[in-house]
Amino acid sequence: xxxxxxxxxxxxxxxxxxxxxxxxxxxxxxxxxxxxxxxxxxxxxxxxxxxxxxxxxxxxxxxxxxxxxxxxxxxxxxxxxxxxxxxxxxxxxxxxxxxxxxxxxxxxxxxxxxxxxxxxxxxxxxxxxxxxx
Numbered sequence: 001x002x003x004x005x006x007x008x009x010x011x012x013x014x015x016x017x018x019x020x021x022x023x024x025x026x027x028x029x030x031x032x033x034x035x036x037x038x039x040x041x042x043x044x045x046x047x048x049x050x051x052x053x054x055x056x057x058x059x060x061x062x063x064x065x066x067x068x069x070x071x072x073x074x075x076x077x078x079x080x081x082x083x084x085x086x087x088x089x090x091x092x093x094x095x096x097x098x099x100x101x102x103x104x105x106x107x108x109x110x111x112x113x114x115x116x117x118x119x120x121x122x123x124x125x126x127x128x129x130x131x132x133x
Contacts, residue, residue, distance in 0.1 A: 072102035
């Protein structure tokens with residue numbers, strides 16, 4: 001169970017709108033909600049463009065991690081839900097470059113093919129878990 005003192009507010013308006021917490025810290029572990037390629041008003045970014053969606057998601061992921069006093073070097077695991085596995089595979093270099101540019105090792109990762117995601121037009125949702133030093 002998440003306790004109020006463990007919740008790290010990140011996007012208060014979206015958290016209230018969707019009844020969730022984007023980041024919950026338990027000990028040294030930070031559990032993050034899945035991130036979609038959306039702007040602050042939850043409008044899709046990068047329609048039909050997997051590379052753009054990956055970039056947007058990882059920009060948002062880095063923003064969320066910074067709110068938790070963490071960065072990509074703290075990410076130990078990801079689950080990537082995609083509606084288009086071939087496009088994700090073709091654009092995987094974008095994710096690899098983002099981690100490399102951050103000086104981070106690639107985390108353990110799982111890819112899951114799904115029929116659709118919550119935001120119409122979204123092709124990728126990334127759920128990450130981070131551990132602080």
